[in-house]
Amino acid sequence: MTERNLLLLPGDGIGPEAMAEVRKIIAYMNAEKGAGFVTDEGLVGGSAYDAHGAAISEGDMQKALEADAVLFGAVGGPKWDSVPYEVRPEAGLLRLRKDLKLFANLRPAICYPALANASSLKAELVEGLDILIVRELTGGVYFGEPKEIIDLGNGQKRGIDTQVYDTYEIERIAGVAFELARTRNNRVCSMEKRNVMKSGVLWHQVVTETHKRAYSDVQLEHMLADAGGMQLVRAPKQFDVIVTDNLFGDMLSDVAAMLTGSLGMLPSASLGAPDPKTGKRKALYEPVHGSAPDIAGKGIANPIAMIASFAMCLRYSFNMVKEADDLEKAIANVLEKGIRTGDIMAEGCTKVGTAEMGDAILAEF
Amino acid sequence: MTERNLLLLPGDGIGPEAMAEVRKIIAYMNAEKGAGFVTDEGLVGGSAYDAHGAAISEGDMQKALEADAVLFGAVGGPKWDSVPYEVRPEAGLLRLRKDLKLFANLRPAICYPALANASSLKAELVEGLDILIVRELTGGVYFGEPKEIIDLGNGQKRGIDTQVYDTYEIERIAGVAFELARTRNNRVCSMEKRNVMKSGVLWHQVVTETHKRAYSDVQLEHMLADAGGMQLVRAPKQFDVIVTDNLFGDMLSDVAAMLTGSLGMLPSASLGAPDPKTGKRKALYEPVHGSAPDIAGKGIANPIAMIASFAMCLRYSFNMVKEADDLEKAIANVLEKGIRTGDIMAEGCTKVGTAEMGDAILAEF
Numbered sequence: 001m002t003e004r005n006l007l008l009l010p011g012d013g014i015g016p017e018a019m020a021e022v023r024k025i026i027a028y029m030n031a032e033k034g035a036g037f038v039t040d041e042g043l044v045g046g047s048a049y050d051a052h053g054a055a056i057s058e059g060d061m062q063k064a065l066e067a068d069a070v071l072f073g074a075v076g077g078p079k080w081d082s083v084p085y086e087v088r089p090e091a092g093l094l095r096l097r098k099d100l101k102l103f104a105n106l107r108p109a110i111c112y113p114a115l116a117n118a119s120s121l122k123a124e125l126v127e128g129l130d131i132l133i134v135r136e137l138t139g140g141v142y143f144g145e146p147k148e149i150i151d152l153g154n155g156q157k158r159g160i161d162t163q164v165y166d167t168y169e170i171e172r173i174a175g176v177a178f179e180l181a182r183t184r185n186n187r188v189c190s191m192e193k194r195n196v197m198k199s200g201v202l203w204h205q206v207v208t209e210t211h212k213r214a215y216s217d218v219q220l221e222h223m224l225a226d227a228g229g230m231q232l233v234r235a236p237k238q239f240d241v242i243v244t245d246n247l248f249g250d251m252l253s254d255v256a257a258m259l260t261g262s263l264g265m266l267p268s269a270s271l272g273a274p275d276p277k278t279g280k281r282k283a284l285y286e287p288v289h290g291s292a293p294d295i296a297g298k299g300i301a302n303p304i305a306m307i308a309s310f311a312m313c314l315r316y317s318f319n320m321v322k323e324a325d326d327l328e329k330a331i332a333n334v335l336e337k338g339i340r341t342g343d344i345m346a347e348g349c350t351k352v353g354t355a356e357m358g359d360a361i362l363a364e365f
Numbered sequence: 366m367t368e369r370n371l372l373l374l375p376g377d378g379i380g381p382e383a384m385a386e387v388r389k390i391i392a393y394m395n396a397e398k399g400a401g402f403v404t405d406e407g408l409v410g411g412s413a414y415d416a417h418g419a420a421i422s423e424g425d426m427q428k429a430l431e432a433d434a435v436l437f438g439a440v441g442g443p444k445w446d447s448v449p450y451e452v453r454p455e456a457g458l459l460r461l462r463k464d465l466k467l468f469a470n471l472r473p474a475i476c477y478p479a480l481a482n483a484s485s486l487k488a489e490l491v492e493g494l495d496i497l498i499v500r501e502l503t504g505g506v507y508f509g510e511p512k513e514i515i516d517l518g519n520g521q522k523r524g525i526d527t528q529v530y531d532t533y534e535i536e537r538i539a540g541v542a543f544e545l546a547r548t549r550n551n552r553v554c555s556m557e558k559r560n561v562m563k564s565g566v567l568w569h570q571v572v573t574e575t576h577k578r579a580y581s582d583v584q585l586e587h588m589l590a591d592a593g594g595m596q597l598v599r600a601p602k603q604f605d606v607i608v609t610d611n612l613f614g615d616m617l618s619d620v621a622a623m624l625t626g627s628l629g630m631l632p633s634a635s636l637g638a639p640d641p642k643t644g645k646r647k648a649l650y651e652p653v654h655g656s657a658p659d660i661a662g663k664g665i666a667n668p669i670a671m672i673a674s675f676a677m678c679l680r681y682s683f684n685m686v687k688e689a690d691d692l693e694k695a696i697a698n699v700l701e702k703g704i705r706t707g708d709i710m711a712e713g714c715t716k717v718g719t720a721e722m723g724d725a726i727l728a729e730f
């Protein structure tokens with residue numbers, strides 16, 4: 001039997017509660033379907049800082065590098081708001097992305113039919129919405145050097161960040177977007193600010209060339225990132241796959257997630273390049289939502305985004321397409337039945353806690 | 366009689382048509398109210414490139430530096446999509462902002478009551494919406510150096526942009542935001558990405574200190590820019606004044622503008638520091654919308670954003686508060702009467718062209 005090695009990094013806030021529901025599903029798949037998942041566990045974010053004084057320990061980094069996939073909960077909370085910049089909770093996540101070379105961040109923004117009314121947008125604009133944002137995740141202003149605060153004297157300081165993109169980085173993320181578009185509606189919209197940024201000029205050029213060279217069957221459109229933000233709000237269904245850089249991707253995927261009315265429910269996958277020998281790719285799966293410290297530990301958090309992240313893990317890391325489909329279907333069914341955690345509660349529905357939601361999904365699975 | 370010197374830069378696309386309606390209002394104010402406006406005119410964007418091979422000529426830059434205020438239409442269009450980067454239409458606008466030192470960009474996002482239904486958001490979320498986005502306009506990644514594309518050989522290029530903020534730049538824009546908040550609902554929300562960017566760390570720190578030192582009567586909140594984008598979509602009315610950097614301001618103000626359903630109607634003001642001797646500040650006023658080349662020259666463009674930009678000019682450059690109020694009221698009245706250009710047409714309303722809309726507003730003024 002193949003072993004499937006998973007590292008669980010529940011993190012802070014509601015991370016551990018949400019992860020507990022995924023553990024149930026893993027146990028079920030091992031017991032009933034011989035899935036052969038072997039799980040290990042580590043600390044990340046504030047909880048790692050409390051234990052080791054770092055946002056992730058070297059030991060846990062090593063485990064992450066060796067696992068077939070990492071499941072990540074959430075990091076951060078007021079408790080760590082004033083720890084030094086280098087060891088702030090987010091640093092753990094950023095190091096995982098960088099050291100695992102997870103350059104491709106896939107953020108589906110889908111609107112669960114049962115939740116179309118929960119969107120702040122008019123229901124008809126989001127019903128059936130199914131966008132995939134492909135965000136570059138290991139480059140751009142997140143990691144470029146210099147990145148520093150200089151003391152200029154006279155009470156003046158200078159804060160500097162550097163946006164850097166090389167041809168190969170743009171090529172490979174564009175490739176991921178085009179490949180994924182082929183499995184969907186075959187359309188890619190690339191977003192940058194080429195009217196202001198040189199990295200945007202290069203981005204536009206490399207995406208255009210990559211398209212011409214290898215993906216001319218896919219429909220390609222370019223949009224300025226600010227106009228893209230507008231269009232997401234105006235008519236989100238016009239998009240299929242959006243490809244963009246690290247910082248624009250951060251902003252645009254949050255806006256897109258909020259549009260769906262399903263914010264607490266959206267998963268993401270961060271993928272590396274396939275190993276030339278084994279074809280395997282490093283991967284990390286995490287909910288789009290944060291650690292929600294205000295409701296942590298109360299057993300009321302919505303575990304759906306975490307469970308949906310595990311479904312992406314089944315699909316992208318283990319090629320268990322049927323199981324992934326089934327798990328996503330189970331989530332949709334539970335929502336159809338009117339079972340809801342507090343964040344998505346609506347009239348006539350049944351309010352449940354984190355564990356009950358997990359159980360309900362498992363029962364449908 | 367005081368002379369009031371205005372430079373009109375209609376630019377490209379629908380810019381000239383929209384500016385023509387402002388000219389009517391200026392002529393009326395001169396003739397009927399002795400306003401003493403003296404107007405000069407110049408070229409910017411694609412039209413300047415066609416005439417001079419530059420996105421703005423030195424002569425017109427000189428006029429802009431000498432005017433009391435600049436009224437700017439819009440720039441760009443497919444005709445100039447492949448002109449060299451240095452002379453692309455946007456370069457004219459960026460040079461005006463930089464050389465006139467217009468560091469404070471004020472972008473009101475208001476929802477005209479008559480248009481609440483035109484928003485893609487549910488009407489109750491935007492009815493009565495009145496946000497002011499204060500965007501830093503002469504710093505950040507727009508102007509930081511290095512800003513270049515380097516050839517690395519091997520077919521690889523590197524695109525670089527640099528985000529730079531100094532203490533004084535953050536201090537002065539925060540000051541503008543706090544001052545304006547005092548004339549409104551006394552609340553400021555500052556947005557950055559301090560969890561990822563060093564310039565964001567400095568931004569957060571300087572805004573906090575500026576608040577403590579001189580504006581502690583104003584309520585201050587901090588939000589990460591990605592969360593800010595989400596919150597704008599979720600519950601825009603929670604905000605009063607938002608202060609943010611050049612690039613985040615570009616994205617967030619476009620999202621906010623789209624929320625209102627009044628995109629074609631929103632004005633903006635870009636202001637410099639007051640002259641220590643005269644108290645006068647350089648200023649440029651422009652619609653938030655672009656040059657809309659697809660409808661240019663047809664006489665159907667909505668001139669309201671341009672006219673509302675002139676109202677801001679009356680208010681901020683000439684302290685003609687009553688006239689500004691009256692002009693804004695005239696716009697609202699015309700909308701209440703159901704007079705609409707095509708972009709905001711709704712059932713039961715009367716569809717008019719650019720000139721008729723201008724005339725209708727003038728008649729109410």
Ligand SMILES: CC(C)[C@H](C(=O)O)[C@@H](O)C(=O)O
Pocket residue numbers: 090093094250560561591
């Ligand atoms: C937590 C933070 C560093 C992170 C980011 O900015 O990438 C988050 O906002 C995200 O989108 O995953």
Ligand SMILES: CC(C)[C@H](C(=O)O)[C@@H](O)C(=O)O
Pocket residue numbers: 195196226455458459615
């Ligand atoms: C035209 C362009 C350079 C400009 C910007 O990016 O600032 C525009 O989007 C704006 O917001 O005024």
